Amino acid sequence: MAVKQKGWVPVEGELLPQPDIQDIRLAKVLNALGDPVRMHLFRAFATDDQCDCDCARLGLGHLHKSTVSHHMRVLREAGVTSTRAVGRNRHVALRRADLDARFPGLVEALLAAGAAEEAAEGAER
């Protein structure tokens, strides 16, 4: 009945709490992306936009669902992603427009860097 008693409970179609554009801190963004798991999610959301949170289909099957939830929260609170509650799922999307507005070119450079590293790793083994 959506009484919203303890902690926080998502409501149909509601956007989970996230910082405003002007409150996005570069240090927080970089700190969020400094973790391999979150960098992986970042890149996944960039290519597969409006990605359903198929925690298993993202190559994170080895992680506990609460761990994934934790990483999602960090990304969202850093202003990197935006999460909407749809049914009992979460639709996660990269806040690319907001990030581009605040830090022009940063997302593109980070994605290119991630791709470059992956390519270099793939070549040497």
Add this chain to the structure above:
Amino acid sequence: MAVKQKGWVPVEGELLPQPDIQDIRLAKVLNALGDPVRMHLFRAFATDDQCDCDCARLGLGHLHKSTVSHHMRVLREAGVTSTRAVGRNRHVALRRADLDARFPGLVEALLAAGAAEEAAEGAER
């Protein structure tokens, strides 16, 4: 007399240990730059190249010298900076060429992002 007995002791003109270009990890770089102090140093080294390690003149007078030394080590081991022992000083420089070779455009985007954030902060107060 340069006996190099315990731990590690820098020698005249010697380069302190740092990763090779191909061993620079994006996650480590972002993690290093995810700390406000190190982001400050990063930007300082980018503008004031071959910066002498005037720990006080870098706006870090409030930090203990061992703390600054720690941050320097993190940046160096992440592959962000390169440190050379000159007399009893350290000449620290951004490894811009190496970073540009491995992650094209990343340094420029990070510097622009840092400048943009600083400008936004300055405007709202």
Add this chain to the structure above:
DNA sequence: GGTAAGGTTGGACGTGCGTCAAACAATAGA
């Protein structure tokens, strides 16, 4: 209503980080 599935929360555990203080090494200058 009852049951299963998807996510969040809280606690617990081990590990690492940021900071300082003290001890030390090497150089520069007297």
Add this chain to the structure above:
DNA sequence: TCTATTGTTTGACGCACGTCCAACCTTACC
């Protein structure tokens, strides 16, 4: 040679992080 300076290393402390587990709340489907 003695002393001051510069920076590293080590240890200590508090705190935050990444991970898992257990409990819980919604929503969806019988």
